[in-house]
Amino acid sequence: MDNxxxxxxxxxxxxxxxxxxxxxxxxxxxxxxxxxxxxVSEEVARKCGFTGNKRVARLEQIDDSPLTxxxxxxxxxxxxxxxxKNALTGERVRVYLTGLGPRVDGMDYKSFYDHNDVExxxxxxxxxxxxANNMSQDKxxxxxxxxxxxxxxxxxxxxxxxxxxxAVHLGCQAIDNDGADLICVINCSKIKTQDIWFLxxxxxxxxxxxxxxxxxxxxxxxxxxxxxxxxxSEKHRQARGVNGGIQLKSTYSQISASRSNDxxxxxxxxxxxxxxxxxxxxxxxxxxCAIVPHGNGSSNSDKAEAKAIAMLSDKHSVPVLAYKxxxxxxxxxxxxxxxxxxxxxxxxxxxxxxxxNDDIIEEIAGQLLTDxxxxxxxxxxxxxxxxxxxGSIIGIVMSDTSI
Numbered sequence: 001m002d003n004x005x006x007x008x009x010x011x012x013x014x015x016x017x018x019x020x021x022x023x024x025x026x027x028x029x030x031x032x033x034x035x036x037x038x039x040v041s042e043e044v045a046r047k048c049g050f051t052g053n054k055r056v057a058r059l060e061q062i063d064d065s066p067l068t069x070x071x072x073x074x075x076x077x078x079x080x081x082x083x084x085k086n087a088l089t090g091e092r093v094r095v096y097l098t099g100l101g102p103r104v105d106g107m108d109y110k111s112f113y114d115h116n117d118v119e120x121x122x123x124x125x126x127x128x129x130x131x132a133n134n135m136s137q138d139k140x141x142x143x144x145x146x147x148x149x150x151x152x153x154x155x156x157x158x159x160x161x162x163x164x165x166x167a168v169h170l171g172c173q174a175i176d177n178d179g180a181d182l183i184c185v186i187n188c189s190k191i192k193t194q195d196i197w198f199l200x201x202x203x204x205x206x207x208x209x210x211x212x213x214x215x216x217x218x219x220x221x222x223x224x225x226x227x228x229x230x231x232x233s234e235k236h237r238q239a240r241g242v243n244g245g246i247q248l249k250s251t252y253s254q255i256s257a258s259r260s261n262d263x264x265x266x267x268x269x270x271x272x273x274x275x276x277x278x279x280x281x282x283x284x285x286x287x288x289c290a291i292v293p294h295g296n297g298s299s300n301s302d303k304a305e306a307k308a309i310a311m312l313s314d315k316h317s318v319p320v321l322a323y324k325x326x327x328x329x330x331x332x333x334x335x336x337x338x339x340x341x342x343x344x345x346x347x348x349x350x351x352x353x354x355x356x357n358d359d360i361i362e363e364i365a366g367q368l369l370t371d372x373x374x375x376x377x378x379x380x381x382x383x384x385x386x387x388x389x390x391g392s393i394i395g396i397v398m399s400d401t402s403i
Contacts (some may be wrong), residue, residue, distance in 0.1 A: 223328025244402030
């Protein structure tokens with residue numbers, strides 16, 4: 001199909017791994033991401049309204065304007081795709097910026113609220129960090145557009161957990177409808193104190209141990225990270241002498257955000273999305289080498305996904321892979337990370353099983369692969385799903401077209 005969307009290149013920089021090769025090697029060796037406490041002490045955490053200190057996975061690079069890093073990741077993805085740095089200039093190119101990039105920290109605002117006299121600037125330097133330059137996602141978009149000569153200013157998408165997958169879906173649709181030849185999705189996920197507050201209020205930071213589809217906890221391992229993925233139309237690849245690759249076909253569904261906490265309702269809609277994308281891709285459940293769900297450790301959505309997968313695979317038990325307990329939950333970019341791992345799984349014909357941290361719930365225990373190293377396979381399709389607290393559900397079928 002001339003208008004098929006193919007993964008052309010990608011790059012990443014995570015607390016778990018600084019590049020793709022390190023990501024695969026760390027998964028293969030069973031390494032776990034390093035965690036750090038967010039606050040300097042338990043006492044400070046409680047003064048800030050938390051029940052106790054919270055552990056997250058943070059990038060070593062803490063600059064709140066990560067342009068240099070993003071430029072490097074874009075260049076690495078272009079190089080992997082054998083595309084020049086001016087490949088993003090044309091009218092048939094779309095670039096999307098996703099995630100939680102430059103923003104002020106809630107604690108800095110609190111300092112301003114408590115100490116807002118001019119004289120306080122000398123005693124409370126955190127006030128100066130409230131400058132507009134430190135909270136502009138548009139500035140990131142402008143600088144990227146200027147450096148790469150983009151025809152259009154990149155839209156900034158923030159759809160909670162599904163931010164990057166939403167951009168990938170839009171890119172797939174643009175290519176499928178012959179509206180674009182090249183798509184670049186850029187994700188920048190940075191953590192601020194208000195993000196920790198949000199997860200705390202959602203009861204998603206209640207435990208030390210994090211395991212997707214776990215019997216005993218409902219916590220996530222919040223992680224920073226940046227990543228880039230390039231999608232290219234089949235005809236554009238053929239025109240420059242490149243054939244085959246991992247093809248993406250996607251579908252999107254939107255339910256009421258107020259009902260996203262209704263596990264039964266969510267499960268029923270997840271089944272609809274998975275069934276729809278499998279039908280549209282003309283493949284059967286038995287053709288899948290694996291399902292990579294959202295699976296971030298949150299009890300409600302994990303149970304809904306587990307039930308949906310169990311019902312869908314009633315007659316064909318398909319392996320399930322959930323990595324966010326091992327490498328962290330890059331909240332708005334984890335979808336791209338899973339696609340990168342999925343691309344490796346199909347291209348190398350191997351499933352890299354994550355290490356486990358706890359017992360798995362019964363509904364999915366027989367399908368969730370953990371602690372068994374590398375599993376070889378001969379399938380050429382993989383299903384990736386994503387969920388957002390905004391009620392969005394995305395299904396993506398990945399297919400190896402090189403065989």
